[in-house]
Each structure stands twice: as structure tokens, then as C-alpha cells.
Amino acid sequence: MHAAGRSSGRPWGAAILMIAALGGCADKSRPPRQISGADPQRGLELIRQSGCGACHVVPGLDWPRGAVGGSLKGFGARPLIAGRFPNQPGVLVAWLRDAPSLAPETAMPPSSLSQDEARDVAAYLYGLHER
Secondary structure, rough: OOOOOOOOOOOOHHHHHHHHHHHHOOOOOOOOOOOOOHHHHHHHHHHHHHHHHOOEEEOOOOOOOOOEEEOOOOOHHEEOOOOOOEEHHHHHHHHHHHHHHHOOOOOOOOOOOOOOHHHHHHHHOOOOOOO
């Protein structure tokens, strides 16, 4: 789903990642993998509507159960997103909205999720602790 001729470098991707990573260090009053005000149940519905199960096994979805993007079981306990980015709320929200801006080589396409919708999806994923 990548457009031909699209620039492989997006200067904002690195900036978003850095700001999100630093922002995750600032608030020590709550666990780092909770997103206040987000709705995990809405997140599951958005995952269903967005078709994430076509590429990922998503606990809570019976079908489809894709394997291309791997299983999201235990996502909340993982230290990294896609094996390389810190698993912090700001980084995850940026990844969910536009993964190619952070990793141009990724097979994960950009989504149409709003900021609030991506926060809801992230809240659901952070609730997946069992491996």
C-alpha cells in the first residue's frame, strides 16, 4: 500500500519518535503503559473495523487471524514495538497512525485512525499481557 515514488525519509517521523519517547519518561505517577482517558473496548472495535486481523492475530478477535504481521498476544508486556522502537504510549500511537513515517521499510500501511482512535487501540493493546 505504499505509493510509488514516495520519499523514503520523513523528517517528522524521527521527531515524533523522539518527542514521544521523551514524553513517556516525564510522567512517573502512573504506569507507563496506561493511557488515561482512552477506551480499550472502543479500541478493540476499531481494530475489528480497521481490519488489523487480516495481518495480525489479535486476542479478542475470532476472525480473521492473519500471520503476516504476527500475533499481538502479550503486546502489553513487550519492551519494543516492531522489534525496534520503545513500547511507550506516544510511540505506539504514532506507529498506529503512520508506521511508515517511523520505518519506511515496514509492511504496515498508514491508517486512517485519528489521534483519539489510535489512543483507544493502544489502550486495548496495552491490556494484552498474557504471552
